[in-house]
Amino acid sequence: MLETAAGDFAWDSAASIAAAITAGRVSATHIVEATLARIRERDPLLNSFTAVTERRALARARALDEARARGKKLPALAGAPFAVKNLFDVAGLPTLAGSKINHDQPPATRDAALIERLEAAGAILVGTLNMGEYAYDFTGENIHDGPSRNPHDLDRMTGGSSGGSGAAVGGGLVPLALGSDTNGSIRVPSSLCGIFGLKPTYGRLTRARTFPFVSSLDHLGPFARTTRDLALAYDAMQGFDPDDPACADRATGPVVPHLDKGIDGLRVAVAGGYFKGKTAEAVAAVDSVASALGANRDIDIPQAERARSAAFIITASEGASLHLDRLRTRAKDYDPAVRDRLIAGAMTPASLTVKAQKFRRWYREEILILFAEVDAILAPATPCTAPLIGQQTFMLDDVELPVRANLGLYTQPISFIGLPVVAVPAPLAPLPIAVQIIAAPWREDVALRIAYALEAKGVVAAPRPAL
């Protein structure tokens, strides 16, 4: 086990680090120096970082310590280190989005909006994180930067595409990270790395100054080792932003004040049919969460398989549209697995893509009806625990299926209509797996309250790996 100067703070939450700094028990500079030391020592194993913003982080830490010395009140995330998937703009760095091609882009001139908002709340950016190329990925593998590695078993996948975010938080390098989720890229790594992840309602958090993938499906959100950290980060990042055309102009809904209100009166059901677990681990995780919540009712999410297919088509088609010019000029610089899917997407008839968008509206209306009966729905986050890095197929229900396309089996039909989800880790041995807590649009508070209650009961937790 690696020992660092930060001692216990290495595995502390962002909230407890901020509290310690605010109380003067430790300086922000000490926290950042210890974090940088951990990254230097442990990241060669995890391969989660692609850039470390050391000078910037130390400068911000010193400024925070000076502000405290002057008697200034510190904000909620004061001194909490965080890192971002490398599709977020960071001033002075090219925005890689997991690619080789974007290395040739000029450095960003301004941080992504969510970085600005987290830093306004006192958090300190320490670097950018590995990811699947252009976010078209569920594995966490990257042909250019190497795979991010699962902290619970370095031979296994982190899940993707926010693989570095999963590894960095799950591996104790930072208490907080940001990622993106188009079809499951926050929830899949949360599941395989055993951490908490929040994919908010589509349009809730601004995506300004991040590299897109599928505009009509792209979401951003936080990863953490506790529900409270997710809520603190989420509250710090809410708010309308005209720089993102999809960002909703609606009142913010702070969650932190309501986290400990308990779950009395909340109606929770388990997704049946398509979402019934296909492995013992997925079944055990959902059963343990459902049992703790007294959720003994199944609910059918109609046409979920078709919804996944529609998400698949829209992803291929919109993603291809984004990349068409680069595919004409730099096709050989892509990961072949990504390139060939994007080219196939470019060849998808528009009539079928529009039909998928029409189905999407129909499906949304059907699912919203369910939320008149229930406040939250439980479903597995992934069909299985972490596969081995490089593994091409797995067996589900005695059928051999490609890993890359099917890790998002349970996440795609949910993000397809932008519902908010908290992925909560069931600390199974030897590998964790998460459950999705799915709520109605704009009811992140419901999903986070349930996650908080489950965590208080010890039913869900981010297990500490033996790195």
Next chain:
Amino acid sequence: MKRKAGRKLKSARAKRPRPTRAAAKARREDSIDALVTANAQALGLALDPAWHDSIAFNLRLILRHAALVDEFALPDDAEPAPVFHA
């Protein structure tokens, strides 16, 4: 008048000799291969021949998913959701 959403009904068809399953599959494979070649030209994509099979595999996969969506009947006034607002 709105049609109810759901699975399409199979229309009655005049009886005619059915092609063998293998022949039908071969024709589909040929048509996807031709589609990849024609689309690449139309879109101005210079494909390395070594990529062709993988692109065709992915296109087949997309079209299989598309068939599942396509068979679901929607009313003529169904609005697409290209920019989704929850």
